[in-house]
Each structure stands twice: as C-alpha cells, then as structure tokens.
Amino acid sequence: xxKVTQAQTExxxxxxxxxxxxxxxxxxxxxxxxxxxxxPPSGELVFLIRRNSFDEQNEIxxxxxxxxxxxxxxxNFTITASQVVDSAVYFCALSEGGYSTLTxxxxxxxxVSP
Amino acid sequence: DAGVTQSPTHxxxxxxxxxxxxxxxxxxxxxxxxxxxxxxxxxQFIFQYYEKEERGRGNFPDRFSARQFxxxxxxxxxxxxxxxxxxxYLCASSPRFSATADTQYFGPGTRLTVL
Numbered sequence: 001x002x003k004v005t006q007a008q009t010e011x012x013x014x015x016x017x018x019x020x021x022x023x024x025x026x027x028x029x030x031x032x033x034x035x036x037x038x039x040p041p042s043g044e045l046v047f048l049i050r051r052n053s054f055d056e057q058n059e060i061x062x063x064x065x066x067x068x069x070x071x072x073x074x075x076n077f078t079i080t081a082s083q084v085v086d087s088a089v090y091f092c093a094l095s096e097g098g099y100s101t102l103t104x105x106x107x108x109x110x111x112v113s114p
Numbered sequence: 115d116a117g118v119t120q121s122p123t124h125x126x127x128x129x130x131x132x133x134x135x136x137x138x139x140x141x142x143x144x145x146x147x148x149x150x151x152x153x154x155x156x157x158q159f160i161f162q163y164y165e166k167e168e169r170g171r172g173n174f175p176d177r178f179s180a181r182q183f184x185x186x187x188x189x190x191x192x193x194x195x196x197x198x199x200x201x202x203y204l205c206a207s208s209p210r211f212s213a214t215a216d217t218q219y220f221g222p223g224t225r226l227t228v229l
Binding site for chain 2 (some may be wrong): 004032033035037042043044045046047050052091093095101102103104105106107
C-alpha cells in the first residue's frame with residue numbers, strides 16, 4: 001500500500017533563510033504521481049507542483065524548487081529566501097497508478113518569522 | 115474563473131444528527147473527490163465521483179455517502195454523526211477520471227463540529 005512520510009512536524013525559520021521540507025514515499029507501482037500542496041490558515045489546499053514517476057528532473061519555480069530522487073524515494077521541497085507569507089502547512093501527496101486519488105503525508109508546519 | 119466552491123463554510127451539529135455538505139467543481143471539471151481532514155493530520159480520501167458514478171471509495175463507514183449531479187456538483191452526506199466526525203471536509207475537482215492522475219484542485223472546505 002502507498003504511504004507518504006513527512007518526518008518534520010514543524011519547522012521555524014527567520015525570514016530570508018532557506019528551508020527544505022522532506023517527503024519520503026512508499027509505493028509498489030512503477031507509475032505514480034507526486035504532489036505538493038500548501039495549506040494556509042484559511043484551510044484551502046493550494047496546488048504547488050505535480051511530478052510523474054518517469055520524470056526525475058528537478059524543477060524550479062521562483063523561490064521554490066523540488067528535488068525528486070527515485071533511488072531514495074524522496075521528493076523534497078526547498079524554499080529559498082523564505083518570507084512570512086510562506087508560513088503554512090505543506091503536504092506531500094502520492095497518487096498510485098493514476099486515477100487522482102491522493103494519499104497525503106501528515107504535513108509540515110512552516111513558521112517564518114520576521 | 116471561479117475555483118471550487120463549498121457550502122456551508124461552518125456547521126455545528128449534535129451526535130446522531132445528519133449532515134449534507136455541498137460542492138461545486140471548477141467549470142469544465144467532471145470529477146469530484148471528497149476528503150476528511152482531522153486536526154493535525156493530512157486529508158483522508160473518502161469518495162471520488164466521475165460522470166455521476168462512484169469511482170473510488172476510501173476506508174469510511176457506510177454512514178458516509180455521496181452523489182454527483184448532472185451539472186457535476188456533488189453532495190456528501192453523513193448519517194448518525196459521531197464526535198469523531200468533527201473535521202474539515204474538503205472537496206476537490208479535476209478535469210477527468212484519468213490514469214494520468216489529473217491534478218486535483220481543492221475548495222476552502224466545510225468545518226464540521228459535532229457536539
């Protein structure tokens with residue numbers, strides 16, 4: 001069965017620091033999809049990125065970057081030069097074999113202080 | 115374009131009561147999924163509907179049911195509420211029911227409190 005582990009429950013940083021959120025997944029499928037979502041205090045999950053299991057290219061989007069390594073079953077998320085507005089709970093999620101159903105990790109709460 | 119909308123925003127019920135939560139997907143999206151998120155945890159999958167048919171069901175009791183309407187909106191029903199049903203209920207929509215795992219876009223959720 002699929003499983004997503006986010007070992008970091010809470011991370012606190014000061015503005016402008018870089019921070020990496022870890023995600024380790026388990027799956028028996030060779031085709032799967034990985035996602036990151038952001039959940040601000042308002043509660044709505046905001047989609048950040050989607051990767052498929054055949055694409056290990058790292059991706060950068062502004063201050064955000066993602067490192068996908070199949071060898072270690074990890075899909076880590078780095079925020080460069082963090083800002084207060086980055087404060088939220090971040091979830092890593094896995095969809096096994098497609099069909100959209102998501103299995104989420106427990107989330108990492110990121111607190112960025114001024 | 116409007117995102118996923120859910121109603122009501124907040125709801126307070128007592129044990130044993132019934133509740134109906136509503137969701138309207140993004141225009142053009144035909145698949146709707148429901149998730150339950152208890153405090154401090156990640157969302158847990160409850161149901162997925164596509165073209166009015168149930169396409170997936172999570173590990174939830176039969177007290178939970180859902181349906182999808184011809185306009186692709188959806189309702190989640192929970193009978194005989196228990197204290198443990200207190201949670202944020204999230205609705206997500208995606209364009210299709212596809213093996214390539216279309217991205218799901220989430221609504222703001224309905225916060226259900228059971229007393």
